[in-house]
Amino acid sequence: MFLGSGREVGRSCIILQTPNSKIMLDCGISVGALGKDQFPIFLSDFDINSIDAIVLSHAHLDHSGFIPYLYKLGYKGPIYCTEPTRELTALLQIDAIQLMHKETGKSLYTISDIKKMIKHTIPLRYKEVTDITSDVRLIFENAGHLLGSAISHFNITNGKINIIYTGDIKYSISNLFDPAFTQFLRSEAIIMEATYGSPNDISPRLEESEKEIISIVKKTAERGGKILIPSFAVGRAQELMLIFDKYDIDVPIYIDGMIYDANSIHSTYPKYLAYNLQRQIIDENDNPFENERFINVASGREREQVLNDEKPYIVIATSGMLNGGPILEYLKKFGSDNKSTLIFVGYQAQGTLGYKIQKGEKEIQLHNGKTVDINLEVRTVDGLSGHSDRKQLLNFIGHLKNKPKRILVNHGEVSKTLSLTEAIQKIFNIEAYAPLNLESMRFL
Numbered sequence: 179m180f181l182g183s184g185r186e187v188g189r190s191c192i193i194l195q196t197p198n199s200k201i202m203l204d205c206g207i208s209v210g211a212l213g214k215d216q217f218p219i220f221l222s223d224f225d226i227n228s229i230d231a232i233v234l235s236h237a238h239l240d241h242s243g244f245i246p247y248l249y250k251l252g253y254k255g256p257i258y259c260t261e262p263t264r265e266l267t268a269l270l271q272i273d274a275i276q277l278m279h280k281e282t283g284k285s286l287y288t289i290s291d292i293k294k295m296i297k298h299t300i301p302l303r304y305k306e307v308t309d310i311t312s313d314v315r316l317i318f319e320n321a322g323h324l325l326g327s328a329i330s331h332f333n334i335t336n337g338k339i340n341i342i343y344t345g346d347i348k349y350s351i352s353n354l355f356d357p358a359f360t361q362f363l364r365s366e367a368i369i370m371e372a373t374y375g376s377p378n379d380i381s382p383r384l385e386e387s388e389k390e391i392i393s394i395v396k397k398t399a400e401r402g403g404k405i406l407i408p409s410f411a412v413g414r415a416q417e418l419m420l421i422f423d424k425y426d427i428d429v430p431i432y433i434d435g436m437i438y439d440a441n442s443i444h445s446t447y448p449k450y451l452a453y454n455l456q457r458q459i460i461d462e463n464d465n466p467f468e469n470e471r472f473i474n475v476a477s478g479r480e481r482e483q484v485l486n487d488e489k490p491y492i493v494i495a496t497s498g499m500l501n502g503g504p505i506l507e508y509l510k511k512f513g514s515d516n517k518s519t520l521i522f523v524g525y526q527a528q529g530t531l532g533y534k535i536q537k538g539e540k541e542i543q544l545h546n547g548k549t550v551d552i553n554l555e556v557r558t559v560d561g562l563s564g565h566s567d568r569k570q571l572l573n574f575i576g577h578l579k580n581k582p583k584r585i586l587v588n589h590g591e592v593s594k595t596l597s598l599t600e601a602i603q604k605i606f607n608i609e610a611y612a613p614l615n616l617e618s619m620r621f622l
């Protein structure tokens with residue numbers, strides 16, 4: 179049953195019930211939503227302790243953000259995820275608590291609930307086979323989306339039925355990760371994401387995006403401007419660092435915000451990175467995240483110095499949609515500077531400051547009421563997303579070792595889930611459906 183993420187992006191939460199057990203797949207919040215719509219839908223007769231185990235696909239809050247609240251409610255069972263997912267989840271949840279306090283003066287849960295969650299976490303490696311209940315065996319495989327992100331393969335009642343839950347997947351090469359795993363020995367049913375499931379969702383080739391960024395950087399530096407890149411702390415920031423590490427550009431690169439902490443977690447778990455990057459870090463002892471070209475801005479005083487630096491530089495700073503974080507300090511200072519450039523590399527949700535600037539607003543208001551004139555060049559570079567575009571989603575199905583009998587499509591806006599469903603039926607002749615929230619599906 180889908181308690182969230184049915185024909186929507188956000189609050190991923192699915193209950194998988196077998197003859198002997200009840201397992202929860204992810205339990206996230208909807209970051210952009212308001213009121214009750216932020217959380218998965220728990221009906222009044224729902225008993226949290228009827229859940230035998232939680233399986234977490236990856237750290238993003240739309241998959242993990244509600245879990246500490248379940249522990250606060252008294253859930254005492256285990257949660258299965260990879261080691262890096264455990265670390266990144268805690269990092270993002272602690273940040274979420276701070277944000278909730280800032281916005282509403284209170285938070286859904288506290289650090290002690292996050293600690294409870296960590297204590298109940300059973301970390302699994304990719305390909306490790308584990309009996310998580312008496313009739314369910316779990317195997318994680320690489321999802322290519324985020325550090326530690328996993329596709330969950332559920333082998334139920336001794337292999338009678340195999341259900342694959344993709345979580346979020348990237349089925350193409352990125353600098354950080356290898357493409358998602360497809361060689362499942364058996365798969366009767368697949369639950370898959372459709373974030374970019376519509377025919378208009380076409381992402382450019384990685385190399386094109388990289389070259390575009392480098393060319394914008396060079397042009398801006400030549401005219402003496404600064405390059406501001408708002409970015410999420412986890413994933414996109416590291417992908418950008420790898421791009422700047424690969425191309426030779428003679429401009430200092432500052433990183434500001436939680437990115438430094440996220441870098442350390444990437445450095446701790448190189449085995450979860452793309453094969454070539456692993457070899458570079460482990461065999462050649464050359465860790466790009468520790469390259470001295472990247473200068474961490476560790477305090478307000480250091481930031482002040484960077485802000486007053488006269489020469490051109492790149493700054494990668496949080497938050498990705500400009501709805502907070504140190505990037506705003508750089509925007510305040512250089513927003514009106516027509517020599518500088520702001521590069522968007524990620525999705526800008528409606529209502530955020532990033533969205534307004536991307537749409538071309540020339541005068542924006544910050545939370546403190548201060549107005550900033552926007553005269554700097556504003557550019558958007560696509561192709562660095564951790565998600566698959568439409569073609570990659572269809573390629574993922576096309577390359578599966580065994581074609582499933584059924585595919586359930588979730589984690590996408592209504593039109594995208596329906597459009598992908600239709601395409602799957604037409605191209606592969608596989609029964610496909612996009613369930614609604616609170617809808618139950620039977621596999622046996």
Ligand SMILES: [Zn+2]
Nearest residue numbers: 236238323346
């Ligand atoms: Zn995600």
